[in-house]
Amino acid sequence: xxEKCDYDLVMPLALLFYYAVLYAPHFPPGSDLLLxxxxxxHSFLTWPVPYCDIFRELxxxxxxxxxxxxxxxxxxxxxxxxxxxxxxxxxxxxxxxxNRSEVQSEFLSIAEKLSASEHPQCATLVVLxxxxxxxxxxxxxxxxxxxxxxxxxxxEELSEIYxxxxxxxxxxxxxxxxxxxxxxxxxxLRDIAGAxxxxxxxxxxxxxxxxxxxxPAARCYTYSWDQDNFGKWRGFPIPP
Numbered sequence: 025x026x027e028k029c030d031y032d033l034v035m036p037l038a039l040l041f042y043y044a045v046l047y048a049p050h051f052p053p054g055s056d057l058l059l060x061x062x063x064x065x066h067s068f069l070t071w072p073v074p075y076c077d078i079f080r081e082l083x084x085x086x087x088x089x090x091x092x093x094x095x096x097x098x099x100x101x102x103x104x105x106x107x108x109x110x111x112x113x114x115x116x117x118x119x120x121x122x123n124r125s126e127v128q129s130e131f132l133s134i135a136e137k138l139s140a141s142e143h144p145q146c147a148t149l150v151v152l153x154x155x156x157x158x159x160x161x162x163x164x165x166x167x168x169x170x171x172x173x174x175x176x177x178x179x180e181e182l183s184e185i186y187x188x189x190x191x192x193x194x195x196x197x198x199x200x201x202x203x204x205x206x207x208x209x210x211x212x213l214r215d216i217a218g219a220x221x222x223x224x225x226x227x228x229x230x231x232x233x234x235x236x237x238x239x240p241a242a243r244c245y246t247y248s249w250d251q252d253n254f255g256k257w258r259g260f261p262i263p264p
Contacts, residue, residue: 031075034068038078045089046097049234050162058086091205092196094159097239098152102190104242105148138244148240149182150174155237156189157217160210161225163232169223177220185220189213 041061051057065086068079088095101107124132153174157165174182192212199205214225 034071034075035078038082042082042085045085046100047236047239049158049236050160051089051093052162052229058090062086087202088197090202091199092193092209093206094156095193095197097155097159097237098190098193101148101152101239105143105145105240106243107145107148135244135246138241139246141241143240143243146179146182149179149186151237151240153182153186153189154235156193157213157222157225158235158237160206160213163230163234164226164228166223166226166230166232167235173222181220185216188216192216 045058062083065079065082069076069083071079085096150171154167154171157170158167177185189212192209196205196209199208216222217225
């Protein structure tokens, strides 16, 4: 792509890389994949806009992942599920205005089903904590045992545990040096695990399988009005 300046393939390949990393359960400590990607993508910064912008964002994405493994997955799920976030990141709500008479009934049916169904917050926090610990410790973390323990926690307990873990991850991402940032993050996560009576984290990789954790379906909000009057939106609940 770089040698032939094949602009048509840049975006598909960039998205392919992004989602491959986003869904990767864990990068072992000895893996240099992200470092190699950084080296390759730096050379694309000399390409014209918007291609250089795409790779600038990818380099930021890689930098965050090197310092705080799994943080992009965490941020995405928090945003899509409407979970409260601190000042670490902005939250965006996309509003799509549609005329019901111009939209296919199948689309409206799906939108109504999505808005009616809501991923339980407890389940979301369990997914986030499982992902966070696996992303950082790999097979050293007994994910099956962790899952059963997390399921026994109350929403208040899960919220408190996750808030501490997410704070530690964001602090790591804001650091300048990836190696000490990861080490400090793992140390804090171990302390959190100990305080919450999580299964012990092994010192070395164990003969377990890594689990690919799917991203929960994003929350969908719908509102219908029968007049071209946006005044009705004043009471519409916008997620935090």
